[in-house]
Amino acid sequence: MRSLQVVGVSHHSAPVDVRERLACPGDRIPELLRAVRACPGVSEVVLISTCNRVELYFAWQGDPEGVHDPLHTFLGFQGVTLDEVREHLYRRHDEEALRHLFKVAASLDSLVVGETQILGQVRNALQLAHGEGTVGGPLEQAFQRAMKAARHVQNETAITSGALSIASVAVDLARKIFSNLEELEVCCIGAGEMGELVLEHMAAAGVKGVCVLNRTLATAERIAQERGGRAAPLEHLDDELARADIAITSTAAREPFLTKERAKQILKKRGNRTLFLIDIAVPRDVDSTVGKLDNVYLYNVDDLQQVVEENLERRQAQVSQSLEIVEQQLQRYSSQVRRTNLDPTIAELTGSLGELVESEFSRVRSRLSRIGLEGEAFERVEKELHEAMRHMANTIAFRPIRTMKDEAHKGDGSLAARWVRRLFHLRDEESREEEGWHGEP
């Protein structure tokens, strides 16, 4: 029987040095897909290769661990032996593989739960495989359904909400303080690494202007140039703060340089416009009492870290609800697949009974003509008899079909289908040409 399988490594199972050995560069993926597709019994293949996971999904009919196992082709292509990575590899079959795919797409298996990048990566992996012609059947349908389930999770839960890094939390907070980031001036005081990172995020969010102040003007100029802003000496601090809407401080000063009194003077100068102060420095650059002033919002590195942790907790709280949604979608899809897998058996059963009806009817018809029935009476009897025989065949087929569908709905319709095949002398499963993957484990 053809089955869906996934084999790979992720941040859960393998350290980065193993993951990078198995990671496939984008330009080599088409070649790899074609190589795996060429393995005996493989009908479809998709590769997801990101910094946190390398997973090969394939529909395959063959002996697991046998010589034609697509895993060997994959490892051979990457120049890695099975013994080198065996302890880090995981392999899942059929419904478990499907469940894994659904969880991966919904970002429930990600390093940062709820990150939205993975959905795009899954979509890209499918598109690449589609472009290479290595999908187009049940595996593609499974990917489509996994992406649909992921969108359900994103829409129905808050798992993707809330930033999870200090820099992105600062941008999120700025959005909750100001109407439009594109109208804002950002002032970066000091050249600390973290301050630069926050500035980079602010610039990426589309702020209007950037000004960098530093004791060493050359350093300020370098940073400003990288962000398309301007540099100013630290002596211009008050003037620049009077102009800016957001100030990021990350100097190496031993004492807070922005005291309440100084901040009051600056606020007066700026006409009490709102000021968002992000104090990344340790020790702090801004006196904590400045945060008590009207229209000043002060966040230090601990405050930002606290927001990150709260967001993380909020996301974790959404995991169980997200898993429920994934499970619901998975069960709906699996049930649909199992029912679809019954179609050949149902078609054969009804076809076989139909043939029986027709052969019996032609036999009875010749007998009827022998007993002297003619004309309209003959036609009426013939019609009624034909109808009755067809009705009887349908009634005989109804119960087995119902039972198979019920069993498929409950979880496994293959056993019932096998019995129906035996009872009605239908062709064996093995002898029937199989078209695709069967959802049963």
Place this chain on the structure above:
Amino acid sequence: MGVVEASVRGFLGITALSYTLSSVAWGWSLFGPRGSVLKTAKVLAVTGLLSHTACLTVTGSALGRFPIFGGTLTMHFFVWALMVAFLLVDWRARLPTLGAFYVPVIACAAIALLEVPAPIVRDGAGTTLNVPPTIVVHVSFVFFGYAFFVLAFLAGVLFLYQSRALKNKRLGPWFQALPSVDDLDRLNVQAIGFGFPLHTIGIAIGLRYAVVTTNYAWMTDPIVLMTFALWLLYSVILSLRYLGKHRGRKIANCTVFGFGVLLICLVVARSQQHGRRAFSSTIQSVESSD
């Protein structure tokens, strides 16, 4: 039940239902996905407003006067003005979460006013009250001014909540759902900016009528004094904002205080309904003669 009463009842029902459904949709949009839900909320709010307008039009044409005086009609007109003010500000400010707090209040008022306005039941069609058109214009302008002040109050309260959450670093789900503090500050001032001129025009018209047309001793009327106090307060708020360059918490606090004065004004107006004011006594005498 007359045709007029039946149609008024029907329109009131549609109004209350539309506003209630709109409130649910606004509430849903606060935490769930927006987009189509928000559009539905707005369509329902406009439907409710149109139905309320039809209700007031039918009432006005049946009574033969502008439907603003008598029984619950005053409240009906005020609720109508509140929704007009909201849709105007919503259209200008484009703050998707505002309706979630404002429309439910209007929906509750619409449900409380489901009873057909008393003059329709009592007077029937064709009864006219001797209310001078100048007074109708005066009251309409003042009510529209009040409606915008209510919106400013809401923006002020939401600003104080958001600002407090940001200062205390308590960023719960409500914080996430509400607009930015700058947006709320802007909305606060915008609403006062709409309401203040309307209120001023309303006061000017009423004052001119009182001085020129009647012998009415307006200088000793508590409601006139309260209205002046309210006008003064909002003019101080605007001066603080534009001349004194104050913004944020101070302006929000002033707006909340202004709303308190506004409520006192309404209570005084209610208690003075049977008082000395020329047009009030005219209405009173006509209504009591029926």
